[in-house]
Amino acid sequence: MTVTRGLEGIVATQSSISSIIDDTLTYVGYDIDDLAENASFEEVIYLLWHRSLPTKAQLEEFKSLLAENAELPDEVLQHFKMYPINKVHPMAALRSAVSLLSLYDEEADLMDEEANYRKAVRLQAKMPAIVTSFSRIRKGLEPVAPKKDLGFAANFLYMLTGEEPEDIAIEAFNKALVLHADHELNASTFTARVCVATLSDVYSGVTAAIGALKGPLHGGANEAVMKMLSEIETLDNVDPYIREKLANKEKIMGFGHRVYRQGDPRAKHLREMSKRLTELTGEPHWYEMSTQIEGIVTGEKNLPPNVDFYSASVYHSLGIDHDLFTPIFAVSRVSGWLAHILEQYENNRLIRPRAEYTGPGMQKYVTVENRG
Numbered sequence: 396m397t398v399t400r401g402l403e404g405i406v407a408t409q410s411s412i413s414s415i416i417d418d419t420l421t422y423v424g425y426d427i428d429d430l431a432e433n434a435s436f437e438e439v440i441y442l443l444w445h446r447s448l449p450t451k452a453q454l455e456e457f458k459s460l461l462a463e464n465a466e467l468p469d470e471v472l473q474h475f476k477m478y479p480i481n482k483v484h485p486m487a488a489l490r491s492a493v494s495l496l497s498l499y500d501e502e503a504d505l506m507d508e509e510a511n512y513r514k515a516v517r518l519q520a521k522m523p524a525i526v527t528s529f530s531r532i533r534k535g536l537e538p539v540a541p542k543k544d545l546g547f548a549a550n551f552l553y554m555l556t557g558e559e560p561e562d563i564a565i566e567a568f569n570k571a572l573v574l575h576a577d578h579e580l581n582a583s584t585f586t587a588r589v590c591v592a593t594l595s596d597v598y599s600g601v602t603a604a605i606g607a608l609k610g611p612l613h614g615g616a617n618e619a620v621m622k623m624l625s626e627i628e629t630l631d632n633v634d635p636y637i638r639e640k641l642a643n644k645e646k647i648m649g650f651g652h653r654v655y656r657q658g659d660p661r662a663k664h665l666r667e668m669s670k671r672l673t674e675l676t677g678e679p680h681w682y683e684m685s686t687q688i689e690g691i692v693t694g695e696k697n698l699p700p701n702v703d704f705y706s707a708s709v710y711h712s713l714g715i716d717h718d719l720f721t722p723i724f725a726v727s728r729v730s731g732w733l734a735h736i737l738e739q740y741e742n743n744r745l746i747r748p749r750a751e752y753t754g755p756g757m758q759k760y761v762t763v764e765n766r767g
């Protein structure tokens with residue numbers, strides 16, 4: 396048996412959703428740079444699920460479908476009120492809420508293609524309400540219902556704050572959602588596919604994927620980046636802080652990638668947004684500290700920033716609580732998870748690799764009374 400640690404370089408499935416070839420990321424053949432500059436998140440969800448961009452009429456219909464399904468059952472809101480609210484990380488709340496939603500979906504275990512698509516719509520549509528309601532309830536505020544005339548990105552920010560966001564905030568948030576939507580066979584997407592390849596249900600697949608995204612080596616890195624920036628605090632502290640971490644062989648969050656070698660094509664869009672937003676908020680030091688860190692880490696380790704690095708200062712500049720950064724990643728990535736779940740069902744085979752055994756050889760069982 397040959398063991399490839401972390402399955403590096405192993406091609407585990409075929410997929411027509413997104414690709415990373417020579418450090419270029421595409422969704423269904425559309426370059427991420429094009430989509431980041433031009434597409435709405437709703438168009439991208441449609442693209443991932445249908446493998447084609449919607450016509451104007453299809454897009455309007457799709458947006459209405461999402462809007463009609465955006466509210467949460469009251470039971471989920473009541474559940475949030477029962478949590479030890481200030482001790483619960485929003486990713487744990489999100490993971491629990493998605494699982495809970497399945498209890499109130501009469502089609503949860505129905506496995507036909509159309510029912511699975513309907514569940515995908517319902518789940519995607521409800522993700523913003525889960526994250527924003529939880530955030531408000533833990534602050535002692537009432538949840539804000541979505542507005543039917545706002546798009547996905549604007550609605551998220553509106554439901555979070557109760558105020559309609561400015562155009563620049565909508566632009567930044569929409570771009571972040573587009574950039575995070577899908578990424579080939581990343582760890583959380585692979586988790587979702589492994590889960591549903593047992594012919595388990597859509598909710599189980601997404602619940603499992605949220606668990607995988609939560610870790611700091613994956614989606615959890617964006618919150619960890621902001622924690623690092625907050626610890627560093629000033630421009631003068633950047634150099635000693637980062638060099639000490641590197642000397643101690645500690646990882647710098649938001650850098651490195653399993654697949655990209657020259658750099659993550661998504662990072663430059665968020666870098667640019669971080670520059671614009673931090674200037675607007677009068678806190679350019681978050682951007683300046685970030686570029687200084689980038690200079691040291693690329694210079695010393697040849698490790699470029701990944702999507703998580705500049706998203707931290709972007710979300711911070713939008714006034715978003717730091718522990719909501721990873722749930723926001725999930726609000727976007729659920730579109731990719733759902734696309735992959737539907738694709739997995741289309742041509743399913745159980746995913747079951749092997750392990751090379753490294754434990755002791757054959758041993759004789761000894762009853763507990765006779766063990767030394």
Ligand SMILES: CC(=O)SCCNC(=O)CCNC(=O)[C@H](O)C(C)(C)COP(=O)(O)OP(=O)(O)OC[C@H]1O[C@@H](n2cnc3c(N)ncnc32)[C@H](O)[C@@H]1OP(=O)(O)O
Nearest residue numbers: 611612613614616645646647648649650651652653701703
């Ligand atoms: C959306 C996303 O999931 S993007 C990734 C988000 N995660 C992060 O930003 C966390 C920080 N980065 C990392 O931990 C890694 O780069 C990963 C997990 C993204 C990729 O990991 P792998 O491909 O398994 O690389 P691995 O962890 O084996 O690192 C290889 C070498 O590079 C070093 N390295 C990798 N990333 C970093 C980093 N961020 N900071 C410092 N050194 C690093 C490792 O220490 C290791 O060095 P060594 O060979 O001297 O021991």
Ligand SMILES: O=C([O-])CC(=O)C(=O)O
Nearest residue numbers: 577578580581582653702
């Ligand atoms: O692809 C990966 O390994 C991680 C990543 O960048 C993502 O999920 O967006």
